[in-house]
Structure formats: C-alpha cells, structure tokens
Amino acid sequence: xxxxxxxxxxxxxxxxxxxxxxxxxxxxxxxxxxxxxxxxxxxxxxxxxxxxxxxxxxxxxxxxxxxxxxxxxxxxxxxxxxxxxxxxxxxxxxxxxxxxxxxxxxxxxxxxxxxxxxxxxxxxxxxxxxxxxxxxxxxxxxxxxxxxxxxxxxxxxxxxxxxxxxxxxxxxxxxxxxxxxxxxxxxxxxxxxxxxxxxxxxxxxxxxxxxxxxxxxxxxxxxxxxxxxxxxxxxxxxxxxxxxxxxxxxxxxxxxxxxxxxxxxxxxxxxxxxxxxxxxxxxxxxxxxxxxxxxxxxxxxxxxxxxxxxxxxxxxxxxxxxxxxxxxxxxxxxxxxxxxxxxxxxxxxxxxxxxxxxxxxxxxxxxxxxxxxxxxxxxxxxxxxxxxxxxxxxxxxxxxxxxxxxxxxxxxxxxxxxxxxxxxxxxxxxxxxxxxxxxxxxxxxxxxxxxxxxxxxxxxxxxxxxxxxxxxxxxxxxxxxxxxxxxxxxxxxxxxxxxxxxxxxxxxxxxxxx
Numbered sequence: 001x002x003x004x005x006x007x008x009x010x011x012x013x014x015x016x017x018x019x020x021x022x023x024x025x026x027x028x029x030x031x032x033x034x035x036x037x038x039x040x041x042x043x044x045x046x047x048x049x050x051x052x053x054x055x056x057x058x059x060x061x062x063x064x065x066x067x068x069x070x071x072x073x074x075x076x077x078x079x080x081x082x083x084x085x086x087x088x089x090x091x092x093x094x095x096x097x098x099x100x101x102x103x104x105x106x107x108x109x110x111x112x113x114x115x116x117x118x119x120x121x122x123x124x125x126x127x128x129x130x131x132x133x134x135x136x137x138x139x140x141x142x143x144x145x146x147x148x149x150x151x152x153x154x155x156x157x158x159x160x161x162x163x164x165x166x167x168x169x170x171x172x173x174x175x176x177x178x179x180x181x182x183x184x185x186x187x188x189x190x191x192x193x194x195x196x197x198x199x200x201x202x203x204x205x206x207x208x209x210x211x212x213x214x215x216x217x218x219x220x221x222x223x224x225x226x227x228x229x230x231x232x233x234x235x236x237x238x239x240x241x242x243x244x245x246x247x248x249x250x251x252x253x254x255x256x257x258x259x260x261x262x263x264x265x266x267x268x269x270x271x272x273x274x275x276x277x278x279x280x281x282x283x284x285x286x287x288x289x290x291x292x293x294x295x296x297x298x299x300x301x302x303x304x305x306x307x308x309x310x311x312x313x314x315x316x317x318x319x320x321x322x323x324x325x326x327x328x329x330x331x332x333x334x335x336x337x338x339x340x341x342x343x344x345x346x347x348x349x350x351x352x353x354x355x356x357x358x359x360x361x362x363x364x365x366x367x368x369x370x371x372x373x374x375x376x377x378x379x380x381x382x383x384x385x386x387x388x389x390x391x392x393x394x395x396x397x398x399x400x401x402x403x404x405x406x407x408x409x410x411x412x413x414x415x416x417x418x419x420x421x422x423x424x425x426x427x428x429x430x431x432x433x434x435x436x437x438x439x440x441x442x443x444x445x446x447x448x449x450x451x452x453x454x455x456x457x458x459x460x461x462x463x464x465x466x467x468x469x470x471x472x473x474x475x476x477x478x479x480x481x482x483x484x485x486x487x488x489x490x491x492x493x494x495x496x497x498x499x500x501x502x503x504x505x506x507x508x509x510x511x512x513x514x
Contacts (some may be wrong), residue, residue, distance in 0.1 A: 016154030021286050023161040026284045027168055029347055031187060032274075034172050037181045038267055041256065041274025046120040048252045049110060050127040052245035053103045057096040058135040059245075060237030061088060063378055068229060073146060073197045080226075081143075084388040087226045088139045096135035097158050103128035115253055123184035130192040133199035140202045153204045156198050164194035236383035243387070247394040251401055252277070254415065258405030262412075272410065275449025279348055280356045284364065287332045294305040315438045318319050318376050323445045327499060330449040331489050334457030335362050336361035346474045356410075363418050366425040380435055392421055444498060452492035453485075460484035 032040050054370040065088050072080040103110070104125050111121035167190035176183035252273075259269035336343070336357055344354025377386055397420050404412035432438060464481045493499055 006227075009122055009183050016150075016157050020157045020161040023158075023165050025286060027161075027165045030169055030350060031172070032164075032279050034176060035180060035183045037271035037274040037279070038279035039183055040276070041186060041272075042117065042180055043123070043184050045117060045252060045279045046123040046127065046188070048249050049115060049120065049124055050103075050131075050188075052249045053099050053128060054131050054134055055241045055245035057099040057131050058092060058138045060234045061092055061135065061138045061240030062142040062145070064088070064230060064234045065139050065235060066145040067233065067379065069143055069146035075418040083226050084230075085139070085143060088142075089136065091230070092135040092139050093132065096132040100128050100131045103131075104256060114249075116257075119181045120184065123188040124183055126185050126188035126192055130195035133195045136194070137202045138197045140206045143206065147211060149209075149211075151493060153202070156202050156205070159201065160198035163197045164190055166190075167193055190362070200293050225336055233381075233383065235476065236387045237378070243390050243394055248396060249468050250398060251331055254398070254401045255405065258401060258412075259409060261406035262409035264409070275350070275353060275357060276360075276410075276413070279350075279353050280344075280360060283343060283347065283353075284336065284357055284360055284474065285367075287328060287368075314380070315436050317434060318373075319438050319441070321376070322369065323370050323441070326365065326445050327493065329447045330453035331366045331485065332364055333361050333455070334453035334483055334489075335485055338457040338461040338485070339478055342474055342478050342481075346478060356414075359414050360417065363421045366418075366421040369425045370421065370428055373425075376432060377428065377435075382431060382435060385431050386428075389424060389431075392427070393424045396420060396423070399439070404481050447492070448496050448498045452489050452496065452498070456485045456488035456494060459488055 031043065036041070039418040065084070068084050069081050072078075072084065107121045107128070108118070108127045110124065111118045137156070141156070144150065144152045168187050169190075171186035171190050172183060175186040208255065255272040256278075259272050260266060264272060340358035340361065341351055341354035344357055345351050347353075367469075374386055397416065400412075400416040400420070404416055408415070429440075460481045463484055464477050468477060468480065
C-alpha cells in the first residue's frame, strides 16, 4: 500500500484536528449557554481530574508506540512491530483498568477532599468508565501515525467528536435541566459513549490493516528487549505527563481559590474560572489543532530520520517547521488582538470573554513554539530534557498561582501565564539548538511575520470600523476583518519572500519503507 508523504500526512492530520476542534467549540458553546459560567467551571474541574486519571493510564503511549514502530519500520522488521504492539496493549489494558477502578471507587473522596466540590462525583464516575477505551485507542493511533496512515486515526477523531457533540446535546436536554450535578453527568455520559464508539472503530481498522501481515518478519526482538526499550522511552515521558497532569489539577484547584482570596464570592470565582478555562481558552487555543497535528507527524518522522542517520533532514524539518509555526502564530495574535472583543460577544454574548481573549493571546506564539519543539525533542530522544523543563515550569507555576492570584486576581493569572510560557519556550529552543545544528533565522522566522501580521490586522480593523456601517452584523464584521487580514498578510509575506516553495518542499518527502 502506498504510504502518505509527510506533507499529505500533515495536511490530513491538520484538517482532522481543525474539524475536531471546531466541533469541540460547537459543543463548548452549547454547554456554556446551557449551564452558564458556573456550570462550565464545575464541568472543567471534573474533566481536569478525569484527564489526570487518563494521563496516568496512557501517558506517552501514542508517542512511544509511534517512535518505536517507526524505528522498526526503518529496519523493515515486521515481527518487531507485532511484539511492540502486543506489549503496549497489555500495559495499556492493565493500567487503565486499575486507574478506572480507583477513580470509580474513590470518587466521593476525590470530590470532597481534592477538588472541594462534591457536585463533581457523579460526573467523575461516569467519565472514568471511558479510560480503558481511550488508552487502547491511543496505542492503535500511535501505530497508524508511525506507518503514515493518518487518515485512519483522523477519521476516528472526527467521527468520535460528532458522536460526542450529538450525545452531549441530547443528554443535556434530557437530564441537564437546572441541576448542575446531573448536567455534568449527562455531558460525561456523552463523552464516554463517544470514546466507546471511537475504540470500536479503531480496533476494526487495526485488525483489518493489510500491512500488519505484509511486512517482512525479519527477527524477533524479544519481549525483554521490548520492555526495556519501552521503559527507557516511556519513563521520562510518563513522568512528564504525570507531573503535568498533577500540576494541572493543582492549578485548577488553586485558581478559583485564589480568585476567592482576591475578593470574589464563591459563585463569582467559579464563574470566572469557568469563563477563562471553559470559554476563553477553547477559542484562543483553537489554532493549536494545527500545531498538535504537526507535532504528532514530526515525532515519528524525526525518529525515522535519526534512525537512518539522515542528520540534515532533522535540521531542515525543525527549522522550516518553526518558521511556518511562527507565520501562523503571528497572524493568530493579530486577529485576536483586533477582533477578540467581537468574538466574545458573537459566540458567548459576553464582552468580558472578548477582553480576556485579547489579553491572553500574547501567550500564543510561545505556546505554539513549545508544542512543536516538544515533539521535535521527543523525536530526538530528549524526553529527559522535556521532563526537567516541565518540573521547572510546574514549580514556578504553582508558586505564582499560590502567591500572585490572591493579590492581583485575574491580572495575576494573565501575567503568570505569559511569563511561564516565555520561560518554557526559551528553554526548549535552547535545548534544540544544543542537540542539533539548526541555525535560528531571527528576521525571517520572527520579525517579518510579526511586522506583516501587525500591519494586516491594523489595516483590517480600520477598514471594518470606518468603511462598514455601524449597523452591520457582528458576524459580517468578524468575517470581513479576518478575510482582509489574511489577504494583506499573504501579500506582505509574498513581497518579503518569506515563505517560498523551498520552505514547503521539505515537508514532501516519501520513503519507500516509511
């Protein structure tokens, strides 16, 4: 079977990510309008615990499967691939069942003692049932990432999200009226059934994949060797994910507490928390779909290049990817800075959401760089470095949340997010420079996109403000503003010869064994 080149894989992964994120936004908007900011805050607390449990069960599975299978493909060893998958399946099943049992059994204690809100208990129990299905699906997706059959996991993600959106809407209308406890449980039931559907679909695709039998057997690498390699690869990724999930949980517990200490009431604190985490961030980080897809494709591609000792390929991929990511990041900042308030009013009928969006958008370039370089570093085997950086980020973040938010409130939350993102991105860029021969092109990668995006956004804002009638629909204003911004940005980058065919050509490589 003909494999997808990196460009096609990246396009499929990106398209799927954008579609699933868009469907997620639709779900978020419906949920926020149905249960309000306080309900969104409560639901987000529930999902934070749930996602921590899922991360404990599946941390690093997809990335590790992808990297190890890609390396065996590089050696054309079909028997090694089968052994790797069987071991990962066993690990994922055992771990996920243990975690699910623990969460389901101790949900009362977690709700009362950990998140300090017993209204999360029922939703948490319902959500915990999905963890085994998610964990095994994660392994299967890692396999398809490695063999460059992106359409299979991507189609699963899209259909899963469609099922979730439909079921969440149906269940909220049936059981979610008035009581936030049952509303959160209804959302959780929709998510759980969506994961069951996705697992069933992925399992069928994996069992019927013709390439599982077509590859040369070559040699058996041995269960002990597989376990040793998995531990070496998975341990730092797992520790990073564990720390990340626990820190995220602690952060999400401390944030509403900090808001209360800053002078807000309990209801106002939960509403502000829900507004930021459940309403602002989903819009602000929607473009992350592009980066997550890119990072997912890059990790096995770089691992494959490294296994074949194609050193120039690593630097070329890394440098041009960072360049293209900054091109995306700068236009995202420009659009949200100039039209953030309009987004908040149009989607949530809340101008405060738009103001928060305009303030927090500053963090996006650093966050984008961090996400992509994280995938590159993991492909290069730098999991230990990523773990160290995550620990540094976590300690500083918790300290700032604990001390800064009670004093400065929302302003403190915004400042710490920007500061932590700048620090983490800087550390990972420095590490990438240290382990590769990459050359940073400051003007081309950063200055040109920033200047072009600023000019495009300001020009579009002026046109919308002064040339459109004041009675024009808000949706028309946003659509026209984004369209003008993108057109001017494209023209400016073209005149600057910033993105050339050579910049894009590096992504279109096909290997006979890849």
